[in-house]
Amino acid sequence: MVAVSGFILLATALWCRGAQAQNTTSSTSPAAAVTAANTCAQLASSLGTSIVQTQSSGPEYSIGANFAWSTFNDEVNFQPTCIVFPNTSEHVQTAMKAIFQNNAEYSVQAGGHSGMTGWNTVENGILISFINMNSTSYDSQSDTITLLPGIHWGDATSALQQYGVAPVGGVTVGTGLLLGGGISYLSPAEGYAADNYVSLDVVLVNGTLVTATVDNEYADLFKALKGGGNRFGIVTKYVVKAVHTGLEQDKRWFGGLLVYPNSSSEAVLAALAHFVHDTTNPNAVLASTIRTTWENNSSPEIELDIVLVYNGTEASFNQSFAEFLSIPYTSIAVQPLSYLDLLEAVTFPDGLGTLFGASALTGVPVNSSIEQYLETYRLYNNFTTTFASSPDIAFTLLDFSPVPRSQIQAGYEKGTNPIVPPLGTGGYHEILFQVTYLEGVTQPSEDVEEGRQFWIANAPSTPGLPFFLNEADANQEVFATYGGYKFLKQVYAKYDPTRFNVEHTQGPLGL
Ligand SMILES: Cc1cc2nc3c(=O)[nH]c(=O)nc-3n(C[C@H](O)[C@H](O)[C@H](O)COP(=O)(O)OP(=O)(O)OC[C@H]3O[C@@H](n4cnc5c(N)ncnc54)[C@H](O)[C@@H]3O)c2cc1C
Ligand SMILES: *[C@@H]1O[C@H](CO)[C@@H](O)[C@H](O)[C@H]1NC(C)=O
Ligand SMILES: *[C@@H]1O[C@H](CO)[C@@H](O)[C@H](O)[C@H]1NC(C)=O
Ligand SMILES: *[C@@H]1O[C@H](CO)[C@@H](O)[C@H](O)[C@H]1NC(C)=O
Ligand SMILES: *[C@@H]1O[C@H](CO)[C@@H](O)[C@H](O)[C@H]1NC(C)=O
Ligand SMILES: *[C@@H]1O[C@H](CO)[C@@H](O)[C@H](O)[C@H]1NC(C)=O
Ligand SMILES: *[C@@H]1O[C@H](CO)[C@@H](O)[C@H](O)[C@H]1NC(C)=O
Ligand SMILES: *[C@@H]1O[C@H](CO)[C@@H](O)[C@H](O)[C@H]1NC(C)=O
Ligand SMILES: *[C@@H]1O[C@H](CO)[C@@H](O)[C@H](O)[C@H]1NC(C)=O
Ligand SMILES: *[C@@H]1O[C@H](CO)[C@@H](O)[C@H](O)[C@H]1NC(C)=O
Ligand SMILES: *[C@@H]1O[C@H](CO)[C@@H](O)[C@H](O)[C@H]1NC(C)=O
16 A cells, blocks of 8 residues: 555556667677577477467567566666466466476566566566466455456456455555555455465465465465565465455445645654554555655655544544544545455546655654654655756655554564564564666666665664565565565575576565
């Protein structure tokens, strides 16, 4: 839900995709190109040319190559040698066997919302795109939801609302959210999204298909996939807990969007720090985005968008969010909501290049110093001021995603995950610094990139807190911040003994 509210107003703008071609990918060896071409030819003959498409052969190739949310991952920068559009796990197994045996480069794309350039596409390699495997279903007997990897959360939630259930997931993005842990409006009650796995079908790097559960022989793999990203295998089916969120007419939630001016920023930061430290009630949920835009290269305009929702009554809402409600705001739009209303309030623009950066800060008790929150914001404002006249930037965001104590606790109760945040004095915030570039920009300029890295290097973070894989920079060592780092390394060595994934597909560092 991070990066969510900031788009509410932006969504009214219509963005088209820049068509300007430019070769910006780093050079890969000619050998990789030959290997990829041979592997693609082999796969086209075994799976057929509708499943395996090249730039010249396939009508869906350009859809697959331009499906990524960040245009830095589009065909302008990356031209996969072929795209495999599997319909079944068996197709994925066939593809992975050939990729593994031939030592080919490859990448996997589900919802395509990665902010890391090169993590969901590939040059001189094979892209496995889940566009065709995008269904969901609810099994009332086991009270579980099945998600195929290509579905988007909004579509899954809409399809399932007739049963009054929803998966713990995001808004419009894809199922890759789960592999990074995942933060949802349902997380304070249910844990990280991935804490709600029931079983996973996984194609291992050598093409073997296994089903992993909390207590079978693949229990270590099952746990590693609750935050291990794309390193442990390709998930071809997620079975997850069904959360009973209610029918459309039930409107069990109360809340909505509050917009604050920058003059309220210090008070809002204090309220966020207090909320995540103090709240023990999993029914109180919030998401926050600070958004900076530049109109015609004039001075930065800042807006703080805070979504506050309570699973319950307006009176409880008033009580839980009293500190936020006492701070001067520009506008407030709160009402009874169904779970889907909550998600549908938000749409996302497409077609712009985006990069992420992460840090994490612990909550702060009332009347204690919020210095690290202020310093985080000062560094953010220094970036936006320094680059106020950059011709490249469309907007920037600073998001604080609460991970309250109840969420951490729920994760422990559901079998733990490799992220294992400490159950210390209270909750903490995962912090996202996002820079989104203007239409037509295919590569960030050097000076802006240096400034972005300056924020990443200097933003304060509380020692011992895990960073959020879903919202980090590609070069941040996120796994090293996990409580379960050692565990992840052991499981990785077991399931990918030749280190094929680390060497042949881009993804999280540190294994
Ligand atoms: C607008 C926006 C809103 C967001 N909101 C939230 C939010 O509310 N909560 C949250 O937690 N995160 C949020 N995020 C972050 C988001 O969860 C991550 O970007 C996530 O990686 C997106 O998953 P995807 O399937 O869309 O992306 P993809 O780019 O397709 O995949 C992400 C990564 O996972 C790998 N991968 C995907 N599927 C598989 C698979 N089946 N097997 C193996 N590897 C796979 C890919 O190779 C890639 O490395 C948001 C991002 C954006 C851009
Ligand atoms: C792209 O750049 C690489 C590395 O500089 C080069 O080898 C390749 O030929 C270029 N491709 C195109 C299409 O210009
Ligand atoms: C794969 O699925 C797509 C979309 O559902 C369908 O159009 C296509 O015919 C299927 N191909 C095969 C080989 O099953
Ligand atoms: C699956 O993808 C197809 C093609 O993009 C789309 O028409 C369909 O609505 C999607 N299904 C679901 C359940 O999201
Ligand atoms: C909402 O609160 C009710 C009552 O406290 C609880 O039973 C239910 O599980 C909660 N639902 C969600 C989705 O958190
Ligand atoms: C926003 O508020 C911060 C903190 O008070 C301040 O330092 C900054 O200059 C303000 N920025 C703008 C553009 O008003
Ligand atoms: C910015 O430029 C656009 C188009 O030139 C114009 O319509 C708009 O009014 C300008 N905005 C400001 C704040 O000057
Ligand atoms: C909640 O607070 C608002 C604003 O102060 C007030 O108008 C409303 O009546 C309150 N609702 C309840 C149920 O207390
Ligand atoms: C915070 O400080 C104020 C003013 O000194 C005081 O009234 C209040 O009781 C303090 N709150 C806490 C929780 O210590
Ligand atoms: C502000 O940002 C610029 C660009 O990254 C950097 O060079 C400078 O040191 C920063 N200043 C402060 C006070 O953080
Ligand atoms: C594939 O890898 C797994 C895990 O390392 C191993 O148990 C299995 O034997 C391998 N399968 C083949 C066919 O090599």
